[in-house]
Amino acid sequence: MSISKSVVPARRPGQPGRLLVLWLSAVLVLVGCSSIPTVGPVGTASAEHGGEAGEDAVFSPEGPGVDASEQDIIRGFMEAGRGAVDDYSVARQFLAPELAGTWSPTERVTIYRSSRIVAMPEPDQFQIQLEVQGSVNAQGIRTDEPEGTTETYPVRLEKVDGQWRISEVPNGIIVSLASFPALFIDHNLYFYSSDYQYWVPDTRWFVQRSGIAANIIKALLLGPAPYLQGAVVSAFPAGTALARDAVPVAAGEATVDFTSESLRDSSDLNRQQMVKQLEQNLRSLNNGTSVRMTVAQRDVDLGKGSGELRSAIADPSAGATQIVVHQEELAFYADGLEPIADIPSVAEYGPRHPAMSVDRSVIAFLDSREGTLRITGPGQDVRVAAEADRLTPPSIDPRQWVWTARPAGSGYQVLAIPPDGDRSSAAVLSAPWLEGLTVTELRISRDGSRALVAANQGGRSQVMVAGVVRSAEGVPVSLTAPMTLQVPSAAGEVNRVKWASEDTVVAVQAGVQEAAPVILGPGRKEADVLSPKQGITGLSAGNGVEDIFIQTGEGIFSKVGNSWTLRTEGVRDPGFPG
Template identity: 70%
Template sequence: MSFSPMPSAEPAPSPHASIGLTAVRGPGQFARLLALVLGAALALAGCSSIPTVGPVGTASAQRGDEQQEEAVFSPEGPAAGATAQETIRGFMEAGKGAADDYSVARQFLSPGMAETWSPAQRATVYRSSRVVATPDPNLFQIQLEVQSTVDIQGIRIEAPAGSTESIPVQAEKVDGEWRLTAVPDGIMLSLASFPAVFMAHNLYFYSSDYEYWVPDTRWFIRRAGIAANIVNAVLVGPAPHLQGAVVSAFPSGTELARDAVPVASGEATVDLAADSLSDATDLNRQQMTAQLQQNLRSLNNITSVAMTEGGHSVDLGKGNGEVRSAIADPSAGATQIVVYQGELAFYGDGPTAVEGVPSVAGYGPRSPATSADGATIAFLDSQEDTLLVTGKGQEVRVAAEGARFTAPSVDPKQWVWTTQPSGSGTAVLAIPPGGNRDAAAVLSAPWLEGLGVTELRVSRDGTRVLVAAAQGGNSSVMIAGIVRSAEGVPVSLTTPATLQVPAEAGAVDRVKWASEDTVVAVRTGAQESVPVILGPGREAQLLAPKEGILGLSAGNGTEDVFIQTDAGIFNKVGSSWALRSEGVRDPAFPG
């Protein structure tokens, strides 16, 4: 499962067709091809075609499955006497073979086209395809049911269900054989082939305080040289939804001295261009080395990383090895906070009282949240229009009042987050430690216009928010970055990336982090619901259905998932739900 663009209120024209057209190479070919496509559009219904519907497959490409070995495919080159449509189909199939810079795929192109075609620009992943002839004997269309696309930076964007794309292709006889003389940059892969050709890999950037590693899932072709591709992507910077929310130790414009990261006896040597580090402090260089190690160490042939500059060793300076390591995938612990017999309680093997906290029974507490250290506890009253905060040795105080609030979330810096309706959209509130509504940061997020947020959860690294939102009967699950000031005050949310939710899961309204890059979502209500596990580096995983799900929580990984019904709390056991406790409600892991 991967990120998709934020849906707009109005249906937007598909970006795919425009990319397919504008990427056509060759003098005057684009104008001619576009005119021919428009002229032929009305006649396509009666044209011949070669329909081919590829098998729809799913495969997980999680971090634990990463392989350094090159995926070896040996696609066949052009067959003598092949028709134009067969040549186009052969070119599509040859997109699986990246060896020697796609030398086999280039055999299907005219000499001039083979010189200019750029396969790395884009990968289009399709569920089904067919090649359609037009009245012009040299013009064809590749019609795709698109599942996703991967851009040159490895960012995978899933297309909404039912998305299609028509790609114009021009073919002519060259020395008596059909060859493609105009075709868009990029390759086309069936959904079944995609996980064998590409692998998911998390890039890592620092949180703004350099305390946490923040994942940025990308997709890379399984072939030799992947380490250099990963380093280049790190040097370019984070994906759009993380820009401004994370930082890199490498200054903008840093480049490799050469497009390679050689590996010898398990040590990868990252050689930066000369003078790249001229302004870097000892601490900067140490942070750069740590970032390279974090990004490369999961490759199975790399055990250590050496950073050089212009071929010379880099002096990491004083305190080398003493720089504090950032935290990756912080643990949620084993204890949840719940409501039990009208009071706040901690829940591990069973409910236990929260020591040092006054009674809250008079508020009818709902949807509690706690910080990782338990110092801050936030909850809503029974009407969900008052946000309250307490903690060990603290009185209960009103943090905010107003319209209906969503369940609170507490970030690592003890800020309490919630949302409430505002005008035609939603306001995001972040209340500082010890503060109230008057001191709250009201975050700028224009993309929330027209959306009703049903849940917002801050990531355990404090850099991102996970949002479930509804609009016109439909729902979205989105991840946005948190932009903070130099003092750590939340300022705004970045334009989000969207996780596509399978239709079987319905209009989900509850979402929880299960790890640094995996989330769980569910639709609550009296009807049978199907919880689903989502993530940018994995295919969606539907869990066992359950009637009357009222709550959801997730701890450390996809097996540490809990749901609540009127009967009590259930935890995930394999493909089933097992009753864990009765009389407990609103479970939530820290965060």
């Protein structure tokens, strides 16, 4: 049986739609390949879930009542989706015997705002009609739908020993938006950036139940979400599998046991990277602080340190200093203005939207008409890096590549200029999905592995995150097909976006009379709409959702709670590194 979906346009005073969110998790499987050096005697660690992080959410739905009506059976089945214990055994009681053995509850979780059950003209057939918030797929990736989206679930019933039971219904469970936070928990999987310098988050949603540590590791072994494939790497080769469906934790140590075929050809460095990745992925669980890696219950020999193992950085800091324009020159701003030493005057260009690298050695800006990108820095002349009718504000990644986007044909083209490069050395990235879009901002994440894009298509704005694919030498090659973050209608048609942390972004519709910045992210239950402000023209974000700044004609305002406080006057276009 199939599910039908439709989108009813949401009413927005003078402002059209938005899109979908992706990402996020529940329960998974494995993959296969390899085996490795082990030491010590064969152990006998328990396969029980005791000691593992995560406890079952306590929901005890009731089974079907005697002589319950058809609609009561359908309602009871929906309610029983809250009970994951014993593979949703209570929900299966509402199903006819044949369906009870084949129905797959984890194939899809539908999150709904409201519902009703409607009888169809055919005997014993009904529809569950839902106003949908979103869904979580079998890989734990959550997708939120546009406001006004509806779905219909066909249901057929039959009599079994004189009692109504469901004989046909789509796979998956149906959960109310109110119940979802108590049943599911978001958790960041972490993969390495392509240079192994940073941890890159991949938010998933898991059922809150015992065994969550094993589910996290199984999800990790399956690899990243589609939009990150090719942009990040894992220390574990394809095919690595757990030896058992448990990751017991005792005295703060998690034991992760792999099959004897796993990791066969891995090097010492590779195995050391594996342990680091396991530790990073289990770190946020309450009782898991260290990892013991075993194969067939024997400790894995990690070899000797060679100096090659580097500690990857999670959620890199943006620091406290922004770059600004003051009296047509570039300056630093933290608690006050600070001149930038040893850079040439840029006043003749009318600088706009400056950006700087983390170490402040590379500075980029647009000219007054926003059609020429120039690069400079301490001890450097000003050089032209790109030209077009219009360019997006520059963004500088951790490897000091300068990024911008420009119109090309019926879409937009992404450029990345290498360190010490100019317009003759710019890399042009492949991103076919930009066809038909007008890009208003492009921001590279502080781990260098993701691109945040604000774009407009037919008067409707979109906020998307794509993976950055690089060559073996670190040259940007392409952007993956993106995931889309849902923007609430209260935010308007956003055209400015910034990274606020490793998994959170802030967006705003600049250039209108009044706008409300909004905080988005895959791990957020819903977007947070901040207080509106008159005449917002700029936006910047540092370290977290409390470190957000906006610009108006009055000056630069900082976020204090849910209000805005004037921070400084006489400067414009603030930007943290990146």
